[in-house]
Amino acid sequence: MSFESRVSSWDPKPQTRNMVPGTRNAECIAIALPKGRLLPFAMALFERMGITCLQDFADSRRLICEDADRRLQFLTLKPTDIPTYVERGAADMGIVGKDQLLEQRRDVYEPLDLRFGACRLVVAEPVELRKQDDPHSWSHLRLATKYPNLAEAYFGRKGIQAEIIKLNGSLELAPLVGLAERIVDLVETGQTLKENGLVEVEEITRSTARLIVNRASLKTKYRRVQDLIEEMRKQVEAHAARARE
Known part of the structure; x- marks a missing residue:
């Protein structure tokens, strides 16, 4: 052809x-x-x-x-x-x-x-821990998050060593069972945190x-x-x- x-x-x-x-x-x-x-x-x-x-x-x-x-x-x-x-x-x-x-x-x-x-990416921890916690004294943290890069960058800028555990869901459970002390997660109203005994400590960014x-x-x-x-x-x-x- x-x-x-x-x-x-x-x-x-x-x-x-x-x-x-x-x-x-x-x-x-x-x-x-x-x-x-x-x-x-x-x-x-x-x-x-x-x-x-x-x-x-x-x-x-x-x-x-x-x-x-x-x-x-x-x-x-x-x-x-x-x-x-x-x-x-x-x-x-x-x-x-x-x-x-x-x-x-x-x-x-x-x-x-x-x-x-609209929502916010925040650091949250159990209410009982918050009563005795001072974020200005943080030097090393163990936290769970779906956002390891954002969390690492945020704590790196603050000079805080962060042990980051990557999870894909149910972050609120991590502090309750001892997997992590704190979480970094998105919140809209904060109601889910409250229902699981957690409280917001710091805001990382808005979305x-x-x-x-x-x-x-x-x-x-x-x-x-x-x-x-x-x-x-x-x-x-x-x-x-x-x-x-």
Whole structure:
């Protein structure tokens, strides 16, 4: 077969035409949404933009849904995985807490504070320990956390040697069973700490949900990505204005 014949017979998008429903569509902008506490806020943001396909996430166990008219595809992921998906281009954009961006330090573009999901990363300890504890006297600590990099950096700046135990859940249990003296964790109201006999001692940083973008997608899909960013920015500002009224 001649070169010209091969070129004329080549279909540049065979996978798109025969795509299995629910798989990654290269023609769409893929947006990763976080499972858990941030998902309802993220869904509400896109619904205010007129995107209704996200109801599929609320009504089923689906991990991917698509708005064919706007060429958008949404993925639901664990929040800890979203920076990796976006950095490596498996998703063009994503929504994730600032805490994960600070902890993971992924190479992504962060154009927008979405102003929801506000929480604080704090040091907490048992109430009984707090009664006799002076944080200014700390020299060595044993603590449990989901954020070892942030914890190590924070205590390193204070000149405190920290033995850090990495856990993925139920941090409040660690001091109760003697695994660690203290924890470093996210809090919203502090109610969970209180219910488990813990009290906040110091605040490390604050976090809200952020929009992140893959750097290659920002170049190759610039106009579409930029339009989405601006549309989301307008919605965030309008929502904040209504909240102040």
